[in-house]
Amino acid sequence: MFGTSGIRGPVGETVTAAVALDVGRALGAHLRTRGDPRRVVVGRDPRESGTLLVDALAAGLRETGVDVLDAGVAATPTVARAVGPMDAGAGVVVTASHNPAPDNGIKLWQPSGQAFDADRRDDIERRVTASDWDLEAWDGLGSRTTVEATTAHRERLVEATAPLAEQVVIDLGNGAGGVTVDALTDLGCAVETLNAQPDGSFPGRPSEPTAANCESLATLVRESDATVGVAHDGDADRLRAVAGDGTYLSGDVTLALFAADAASAGDRVAVPVDTSLAVEEYLAERGVGVERTPVGDTYVAATATAPDVAFGGEPSGAWIWPDETLCPDGPYAACRLVALASERPLAERASEIPTYPIERGSRTAEGKTAVMERVRERLLAAYDESRVSTLDGVRVETDDGWFLLRASGTQPLVRVTAEAREKERAAALFEEASEYVETASGR
Incomplete structure (x- = not known):
């Protein structure tokens, strides 16, 4: 459900009012379990689809007894920075950020201004999958009020x-x-x-x-x-x-x-x-x-x-x-x-800042997770372990550059990046990295 930047995708497919409603319910239950303040600052970017998504999200929060502080159309950092000062337990921005107009998304923020970390995202996803929340009766619903955060x-x-x-x-x-x-x-x-x-x-x-x-x-x-x-x-x-x-x-x-x-x-x-x-x-x-x-x-x-x-x-x-x-x-x-x-x-x-040739591209990889595991094994066998990082995908350091292979978060692709001090060497590293993907894909 969550990528590196929250929930994001086409409206009516990946992102729907039903998803927003469930995220609101899950977030409300999450705050209750943690003992966090049962108030959430909510804002959105100018996409028209954000109106109904905020309404659905707010409904889910209110059903779990959470008060919604609605900042309206506001920048993501405006909302994120308002969470702590407004004594809220979390912030939510309905936005697809830099994605095109057909997309929208949901991103969650902690009172510190930091986005929800993996543990908190995992708990929200688990609750959505299991419908793990308790809804309040008519007299226990949360409120929804308009707040000014931009000033x-x-x-x-x-x-x-x-x-x-x-x-x-x-x-x-x-x-x-x-x-x-x-x-x-x-x-x-x-x-x-x-x-x-x-x-x-x-x-x-x-x-x-x-x-x-x-x-x-x-x-x-x-x-x-x-x-x-x-x-x-x-x-x-x-x-x-x-x-x-x-x-x-x-x-x-x-x-x-x-x-x-x-x-x-x-x-x-x-x-x-x-x-x-x-x-x-x-x-x-x-x-x-x-x-x-x-x-x-x-x-x-x-x-x-x-x-x-x-x-x-x-x-x-x-x-x-x-x-x-x-x-x-x-x-x-x-x-x-x-x-x-x-x-x-x-x-x-x-x-005064040096710039080096860099090559970027993608290779089709059905079953990208398995492909990346095979790529990882082969690169660890081919290079000294000290030169290989598996922090995110596989990055290999060479004497005169590096290359990186990462699975796309949304498509059946492996992203390939290579950089070196000379253009020819960057191109050679890019081709070498691409060949690892091709081989691991059985082509």
Whole structure:
């Protein structure tokens, strides 16, 4: 039921009102068993399907005696950061994040701002499967009230950031990230927006802020006096960046910039296994170590709870400052990014970060779990054990690069990634990795 980013998929298929109702009931029972506050903050991104899904989720919560604090349309970090201050036991965001308009999903949050970990997700899934909950009688139902969460989020962003006077372009992607505009305006920035009207059909551009989807943003930044461009996805947990010269910064470069700013010598930074080796090398020059995690902001956040981890990030655009919050907070990342740009142009900073050729692709793999087990066995036999990590899929370190094989969470595919310092070697590693999949698949 749960992937690395909660429940997510096509509305009417994977995600239905019935699923939302059962998750609400299961969450209510989960909170009761743990003795947690029986209040839940609920919000959604602008997708129209979110209206009925929130209604069903709220009904399930109320049937188990839980009070629903409805934040309406709000960014995912807005809801996640409201759970603790509102003395709630959990938060729920109905969102498919960067997925296309036909999808929706459900993601659960702890009072710390961290997403539900594996144990808590497993308990919800078990309860849904077994219908393990008790429903209240008419006089024991929970309430549903409207709450304002965005103002508190904006105020926190302003409080945590020194005044700024930059010209900024923000592409909201028709999503829920308007709090970024308000916060940067309050901080003293001149803000121009793209795709600012919330619309869950995403008419302006696809929700995921890739380089191809952010061409208009890059062009506007390049042809204006803007210092920086910011792009969010549908629920604003992600941020991607454009330097003042119109260059779209890769996720690895942005990760290195944020990490170098947040961490000091002796600190560590949490990054997933598919992060470029250039990030590790750049940080090592500054005495900062790297702790690799499985792919997914949930795993990055869990590692970021360690006292010597100053920052966690994913090249996909999720950024976590553990001293601020354990949720990926795109609006907070925007404030940090503009502050960096105000001190020194992002293009100059980025020019100091090495970039290496990287190859990405997929191979069809029916029975992908069994295929990956055979791949794992063969790679452990072919390489010294010290060079093989099975933290998430199988990652193999070589003298001049690495390759990673991971099963897709939703499709009969194995994802293949390879990186090296030379283009030819990256291509060779990619082919080698792909051959392991082909062989393990019996082809």
